[in-house]
Structures are given as structure tokens and as C-alpha cells.
Amino acid sequence: xxxxxxxxxxxxxxxxxxxxxxxxxxxxxxxxxxxxxxxxxxxxxxxxxxxxxxxxxxxxxxxxxxxxxxxxxxxxxxxxxxxxxxxxxxxxxxxxxxxxxxxxxxxxxxxxxxxxxxxxxxxxxxxxxxxxxxxxxxxxxxxxxxxxxxxxxxxxxxxxxxxxxxxxxxxxxxxxxxxxxxxxxxxxxxxxxxxxxxxxxxxxxxxxxxxxxxxxxxxxxxxxxxxxxxxxxxxxxxxxxxxxxxxxxxxxxxxxxxxxxxxxxxxxxxxxxxxxxxxxxxxxxxxxxxxxxxxxxxxxxxxxxxxxxxxxxxxxxxxxxxxxxxxxxxxxxxxxxxxxxx
Amino acid sequence: xxxxxxxxxxxxxxxxxxxxxxxxxxxxxxxxxxxxxxxxxxxxxxxxxxxxxxxxxxxxxxxxxxxxxxxxxxxxxxxxxxxxxxxxxxxxxxxxxxxxxxxxxxxxxxxxxxxxxxxxxxxxxxxxxxxxxxxxxxxxxxxxxxxxxxxxxxxxxxxxxxxxxxxxxxxxxxxxxxxxxxxxxxxxxxxxxxxxxxxxxxxxxxxxxxxxxxxxxxxxxxxxxxxxxxxxxxxxxxxxxxxxxxxxxxxxxxxxxxxxxxxxxxxxxxxxxxxxxxxxxxxxxxxxxxxxxxxxxxxxxxxxxxxxxxxxxxxxxxxxxxxxxxxxxxxxxxxxxxxxxx
Numbered sequence: 001x002x003x004x005x006x007x008x009x010x011x012x013x014x015x016x017x018x019x020x021x022x023x024x025x026x027x028x029x030x031x032x033x034x035x036x037x038x039x040x041x042x043x044x045x046x047x048x049x050x051x052x053x054x055x056x057x058x059x060x061x062x063x064x065x066x067x068x069x070x071x072x073x074x075x076x077x078x079x080x081x082x083x084x085x086x087x088x089x090x091x092x093x094x095x096x097x098x099x100x101x102x103x104x105x106x107x108x109x110x111x112x113x114x115x116x117x118x119x120x121x122x123x124x125x126x127x128x129x130x131x132x133x134x135x136x137x138x139x140x141x142x143x144x145x146x147x148x149x150x151x152x153x154x155x156x157x158x159x160x161x162x163x164x165x166x167x168x169x170x171x172x173x174x175x176x177x178x179x180x181x182x183x184x185x186x187x188x189x190x191x192x193x194x195x196x197x198x199x200x201x202x203x204x205x206x207x208x209x210x211x212x213x214x215x216x217x218x219x220x221x222x223x224x225x226x227x228x229x230x231x232x233x234x235x236x237x238x239x240x241x242x243x244x245x246x247x248x249x250x251x252x253x254x255x256x257x258x259x260x261x262x263x264x265x266x267x268x269x270x271x272x273x274x275x276x277x278x279x280x281x282x283x284x285x286x287x288x289x290x291x292x293x294x295x296x297x298x299x300x301x302x303x304x305x306x307x308x309x310x311x312x313x314x315x316x317x318x319x320x321x322x323x324x325x326x327x328x329x330x331x332x333x334x335x336x337x338x339x340x341x342x
Numbered sequence: 343x344x345x346x347x348x349x350x351x352x353x354x355x356x357x358x359x360x361x362x363x364x365x366x367x368x369x370x371x372x373x374x375x376x377x378x379x380x381x382x383x384x385x386x387x388x389x390x391x392x393x394x395x396x397x398x399x400x401x402x403x404x405x406x407x408x409x410x411x412x413x414x415x416x417x418x419x420x421x422x423x424x425x426x427x428x429x430x431x432x433x434x435x436x437x438x439x440x441x442x443x444x445x446x447x448x449x450x451x452x453x454x455x456x457x458x459x460x461x462x463x464x465x466x467x468x469x470x471x472x473x474x475x476x477x478x479x480x481x482x483x484x485x486x487x488x489x490x491x492x493x494x495x496x497x498x499x500x501x502x503x504x505x506x507x508x509x510x511x512x513x514x515x516x517x518x519x520x521x522x523x524x525x526x527x528x529x530x531x532x533x534x535x536x537x538x539x540x541x542x543x544x545x546x547x548x549x550x551x552x553x554x555x556x557x558x559x560x561x562x563x564x565x566x567x568x569x570x571x572x573x574x575x576x577x578x579x580x581x582x583x584x585x586x587x588x589x590x591x592x593x594x595x596x597x598x599x600x601x602x603x604x605x606x607x608x609x610x611x612x613x614x615x616x617x618x619x620x621x622x623x624x625x626x627x628x629x630x631x632x633x634x635x636x637x638x639x640x641x642x643x644x645x646x647x648x649x650x651x652x653x654x655x656x657x658x659x660x661x662x663x664x665x666x667x668x669x670x671x672x673x674x675x676x677x678x679x680x681x682x683x684x
Binding site for chain 1: 397402405583589590591592595602603604605606607608609610612613614615617618619620621622625
């Protein structure tokens with residue numbers, strides 16, 4: 001855990017080229033002034049690391065403004081209110097800060113903060129993963145955008161990732177047949193074992209196309225796409241008539257500079273009447289109640305599984321971020337910024 | 343008009359490479375045998391020529407089986423029943439044959455035939471265009487797939503074509519702002535004149551991207567895509583967040599052999615949460631009643647305009663087909679196979 005007594009935060013020093021270099025960001029002390037009215041001061045406990053943050057570091061076209069050079073890295077945190085100038089919060093409250101920074105302490109408007117409701121028997125980290133934005137992303141993409149239904153053959157790429165693993169289970173729990181694509185034998189075993197996927201494909205050791213032919217002999221109805229590139233194309237080529245391709249992420253392109261290529265044979269969208277649709281979780285916040293109702297019940301019933309991967313110490317955030325792009329994280333990647341309350 | 347006394351039909355002799363060559367097809371006499379029970383014999387009056395028929399001539403992946411070498415060319419016709427072995431039809435009835443051939447006489451199951459209901463004051467050809475599959479295609483794509491709404495900025499490519507011209511007017515009649523892309527000054531004048539489009543872009547004489555910037559300063563909400571390639575890409579690059587790209591056709595690729603490329607920067611679908619969806623009119627036959635209710639009323643009110651371009655003589659069908667790919671047809675392209683009933 002970070003031990004500095006002054007607040008610390010990561011700022012963007014320059015835009016990364018390719019993989020994030022350690023000195024593309026710098027960890028700096030900063031002085032927090034007096035807390036403004038209707039604001040709260042939050043001691044951050046966990047920081048969420050997400051592939052999309054690599055996009056924010058770049059100047060490519062994106063859905064939020066790029067982070068400016070010299071600005072604090074943006075990120076979602078879970079923390080404890082240590083000072084409040086809002087009637088809605090008091091010291092000791094646990095809160096989620098949607099657009100905080102990679103920082104030990106965040107001063108934020110009270111209206112930009114949501115109370116964390118802990119579920120009995122569920123670790124606090126779940127509020128950053130299966131019962132947080134990760135779970136909402138998986139649910140919105142699979143249910144609202146993908147409109148998964150019983151009997152569908154569903155493929156999920158990056159299926160052992162934080163979103164993919166939950167997305168695949170949602171499809172299973174709603175009656176679909178689910179094939180997950182992941183990197184490495186251990187991840188694939190986790191998918192077909194604990195998570196109950198019908199099949200898995202290890203893209204590091206298998207020909208993805210041939211494996212899809214084997215595991216999806218009747219084609220693919222729904223693709224929950226996290227990766228893009230060749231893996232996406234192999235799935236696309238096997239989409240059934242009226243198939244749906246939900247774009248949740250295209251991580252294979254986030255560290256490259258040029259435009260991200262689409263499927264090779266675009267005409268299939270017309271011939272097979274496919275639907276390709278991108279989504280971002282922030283568009284689906286109005287569905288949070290419905291999503292967390294369903295996800296929370298499954299968690300309580302022990303039917304929905306997840307992993308949180310906590311890397312302790314804010315100073316390790318940049319190194320931890322690289323785990324996402326090499327596929328070495330195991331489940332939802334968090335930085336442990338400070339201890340949970342006793 | 344065709345004058346041979348024996349039935350004639352066009353058969354596929356070999357698959358075209360690039361543009362259709364005259365001898366890729368051959369016009370042959372054939373003997374029709376005795377009419378089978380529950381069948382009708384139809385003297386074809388009009389044959390519909392459609393870009394999609396070029397796809398049927400090829401072996402590329404498609405939504406119906408390719409036409410086999412030596413088989414009659416497939417096409418929709420409007421004709422008069424001359425013999426009936428079905429209680430539902432009698433000689434003299436005017437009918438549409440959805441999957442007939444490029445032929446003077448069609449023997450078809452009665453259940454594959456639909457009665458033509460003429461509208462007062464509307465030419466018979468309209469049943470092959472604005473009040474036929476062309477109109478249904480435009481309506482289904484714009485209303486059901488594209489979900490056009492008042493205030494949308496809509497772009498239609500091949501906007502002076504049979505489908506595009508109706509699609510754009512539907513968008514206008516439902517309160518959208520409509521920009522049409524077409525080839526040549528005369529077509530562009532027709533769009534902004536008689537059809538009431540808000541603006542037109544002559545892709546032969548204008549930089550499409552610059553013209554889109556000028557005519558769609560607030561971006562594009564809905565693209566009704568008939569063309570593909572560079573024109574589609576110019577529209578795609580300007581799609582607004584939550585924009586919809588409806589793929590009705592990709593004619594720019596129909597005469598090439600390789601795969602049809604999609605938009606260059608596929609990642610925009612994710613970042614701007616776009617939806618790209620292909621459709622084929624046959625999937626929307628259940629919407630015919632709703633569509634023709636709306637289209638028929640607009641026609642009666644004089645608010646919906648269209649052009650039928652009749653090339654007389656079945657023997658001219660192959661040459662006529664080439665008009666579609668050079669953009670020289672003016673409105674819905676039909677072959678006049680035999681005279682209308684008096």
C-alpha cells in the first residue's frame with residue numbers, strides 16, 4: 001500500500017506509442033486545498049484499471065475527451081469519505097467515484113459520487129467488478145445490445161477477462177450455449193470448469209477458426225467482442241443469418257496507431273443481415289438497477305463467479321496496467337490504494 | 343416487345359467476371375409442358391431488373407442459392423394468368439411472381455403468386471416499383487431497420503435509384519433532413535426539385551466528403567447505404583454518436599471478385615456506438631401491409647414521386663441490366679416483356 005502522507009497521483013507525461021512505457025506517466029505529490037461546498041473528499045481504497053484507459057491516454061477519436069498532457073490519469077475508484085461538505089454524505093461512507101483520478105485522495109462533487117451498498121458475504125471489491133461497472137458492461141452488452149436468448153450460440157472473446165467472464169455467464173444463465181476464447185490453458189480450464197462455459201478456445205495454442213468450426217457446428221448467433229482483429233474476423237466469418245456482433249472492446253488495436261480494420265468481408269453484413277453495434281457502459285447507467293438486481297441475485301445464489309485481481313500500491317499502477325495488454329491479469333484488475341476500513 | 347410465339351427465357355451460360363458480358367447469358371426457346379395441379383401459367387408483362395441479380399449470377403456468399411449454370415435467370419415479374427389449375431386464380435388475373443424467371447411465360451405454384459391490386463390513377467408498373475418490392479425495401483430499411491425519426495439528418499446513396507429515391511422521400515415525409523448522393527447533375531436536380539430532398543451531392547463532380555461537411559454540419563444520424571466503398575466510407579466517417587448505417591446494397595462491389603471492404607476506421611463503431619445492420623426485403627414481407635398502407639396513401643396524395651424506366655423487349659434484358667451498374671437508368675428498371683391488357 002502507498003505510504004506517503006501527502007496525496008499522490010499519476011499524471012500523463014506524454015502520449016504512449018504502442019505499449020505504455022513506465023515514464024509515459026509520472027507519480028507526483030499534489031496539494032489538495034480547502035474542500036469546496038457540495039464536495040466530498042474521498043480516501044481512495046481501490047482504483048479500477050481498464051483497457052479503455054489506454055484509449056484515454058491517446059488522441060485517437062474516442063467517447064470522452066482525451067486526457068491532457070500534465071493532467072491526472074482518469075479512473076474509477078472506490079473509497080471512504082474522509083470529509084464532506086454535502087448533506088448527502090458523511091465521513092466513513094463508502095462511495096464509488098466514477099470519474100476520479102489515479103490518486104490517493106479525490107475531491108469531487110457529491111453528485112458525482114454513488115454510495116456503495118455492500119452485499120452480505122460479498123467482498124468489497126465486487127462493487128468494482130461483478131456488481132460494478134464491469135458487471136453492468138457485461139449485462140448491458142449481452143442483454144440490451146446483444147439481446148441474448150435461450151438457444152443462441154454465443155462466442156465471447158477475452159472470455160477470461162473481467163467483462164468477458166461475466167458476459168459469458170450471463171449468456172449461460174439465460175439459456176445460451178457459450179464458447180469462450182482466451183489465452184492459455186489455465187484460463188480456458190477456468191471457463192469450462194468453474195464458469196460452466198460449454199467450450200473454450202485457447203487462441204495461443206489453437207487455430208481459432210478451426211476450433212470455432214468444431215465448437216459451433218451450427219454457426220454463431222451472437223458475438224460479444226472484446227478483442228477485434230483476426231480473432232473477431234474468425235468469428236465474423238461464422239456468424240449466422242441475423243447474427244449480432246456486439247462491440248464492447250477492440251483491445252487488439254488499442255496500442256497501435258493506425259485505424260482499426262473491420263472484418264475482411266464486409267458484404268456478409270448485408271448477405272446474412274447481421275447487426276454490428278458498439279456500446280459504452282456509460283450509456284447504460286439507466287439500466288443499472290435492472291442489471292444489478294439480476295446480477296446480485298445470481299451472486300447471492302452462488303451461480304455467478306468472478307475474480308478480482310488486486311495489485312497493491314498506487315505506485316504500481318502503470319506496471320499493473322500492462323497486465324491487461326499481455327493478458328496476465330486474472331479477473332478484474334484493481335490497484336489497492338489504501339486499506340479497507342476495519 | 344418480344345414477338346416469338348414459343349416461350350423464351352434467359353439462361354445463365356457462365357458466371358460473369360466484372361461487368362456482365364452479353365454472352366454470359368443466352369436467350370433460348372423452351373417447351374412448357376402441361377400445367378401441374380395447383381399451378382398457374384403466367385404471361386409475363388414486366389420483369390424487374392435489380393442489382394441483386396448480379397449477385398445471383400455469381401458464386402459469392404449470398405442470401406439465396408446462386409443461379410446454376412444452364413438455369414433460367416431468376417427475377418420478379420408482373421403478369422397475367424393465362425391458365426390456372428388453382429381455385430384462387432382465373433385467367434385474366436394480374437399477378438406478381440416473386441421468384442419467376444427472365445422469361446415470357448412462367449409456370450408457378452399458385453401459392454407463390456400474389457394478386458396485383460391496382461390503385462386508381464396509378465400505372466400498373468407501380469406494382470413493380472413504389473408499390474412493390476422497391477417501395478417495401480425502401481420503407482423497411484428506413485422505418486424498421488433505420489428507425490428514422492423527425493429531426494434526423496439522413497444520407498441516402500444511389501439516391502436517384504429506384505430504392506434510394508423512395509427511401510429518401512420516406513425520411514422526408516417522416517420529418518428528417520435528407521441529403522442524397524447521386525451521379526450527375528440531372529439526377530441531383532431531380533432529388534432537390536421534384537423529390538424535395540434538402541440537398542444533393544453529385545459524386546461524379548464533387549468531393550463527397552467536403553460536400554457532406556457542407557450539407558451535414560452537425561453530422562449524420564442515419565445512412566441508407568446502397569453503394570459501399572469510398573462513398574460509404576465518407577458517410578461513415580461523419581456518423582454521429584448512436585448513428586445507424588442501414589445496408590440495403592453495396593453495388594460498388596457487385597462486379598468485383600474479391601471481398602468487399604468495410605469502413606476504414608472500424609473502431610468508430612465502438613467509440614460512437616454506431617449500429618450497422620444489413621437487411622433484405624424478403625425478411626420484411628410481414629410488414630408489407632403496414633408499408634403499402636403508408637406508401638399507398640402518400641401516392642394517392644401526390645406526396646411520393648417515382649419513375650419507372652421500361653426497356654421494351656425481353657431480348658434486351660441483358661443490355662438493360664448494364665444500365666444499373668453505369669447509373670444510366672432513371673428510376674425503377676423494368677423490362678417490358680409483353681403488352682399490358684387493354
